[in-house]
Amino acid sequence: MSEVIVVTSGKGGVGKTTASANIGTGLAILGRRTVMIDTDIGLRNLDVVMGLENRIVYNLVDVVEGNCRMKQALIRDKRYPNLYLLPSAQTRDKSSVNPEQMRKLVEDLQDDFDYILLDCPAGIEQGFKNAVAGAGRALVVTTPEVSAIRDADRIIGLLETGQMKSIHLIVNRVRQDMVRRGDMMSVDDVMDILAVPLIGAIPDDEAIVISTNQGEPLAGTDTPSGQAFLDICRRLLGEDVPLALPNISYGLFGRLTSLLRRA
């Protein structure tokens, strides 16, 4: 039996897809057979973030409608032997699939994988309902901003009403320098406001932009965010990994100071 995890957030643009890509990659690096499912029908993106966009033949809707077998639609990521992607359909919409069909789809993958990772679309409508239908665990991604946290709170409420067994928080794009000078809510503030246990915090890291540009996830690489994502994967596997938020230097002045400090 595999663990089925949905990565969700409510608000768009907080890093759901990036988190899905990197957590999927991290789990594969740690030797777990992992499949990532892009459930954002009509606005598919996980394939581009993973750099697998040129290998799509069939998609999620094709599988649901019986136009192909599951094996034909799954894309194996050649860089990681344990990692697969089920891409979403770009030319359809959320109503092409219903929660019951999603539950069945996830069930069909249970025997072949340790982890099934569902990348949820933004919003609280049909797409969200589809994505959470088959999941037993939810990772709520937010950033330390008022709008993202408000939407995360709404999502957490919906997940609780839907009897989601386990809900954890990922705080993305944390800038410790801004937290220190009092101009950003700290990870503790966010946890306290949302009252949900934390599974990891990701520093705001320009390496993420570079990695997305290139279509190469950075989980496990020697970057602050790459390490933070791998830490999240270890915690998912049950390891006790202490939370560490590195001090990244931003801007010219910050970099000069950190260079001087290092010298």
Added chain:
Amino acid sequence: MEHRRSAALRRGRSGAVAARRLRSLLAADQSGFPPETLEMLKNDMCRVISRYLDVDAAQMEVRIRRQGRPAMTGGDESDCFPALCTVIPVKDFRLKGTF
């Protein structure tokens, strides 16, 4: 042209401002109590209290706050209730005399 400087002046504590705004926003979202009604309640409270004390109406705060989330803290429903919290700055504590 005069530049807007208000945001820059408040640098250094905007994180705390965000946290405070969110706490009351989420409590209001969850209670389903309309913000306009809360404003009316605040004005009524202000009027009643003003009969006894000289209060600073401009600085008065009335918010809905809540403690904990029952599903996550493992507690029962009674551990998590919304509460009406008020801060009413009093300008003068001497009784007004006429009620």
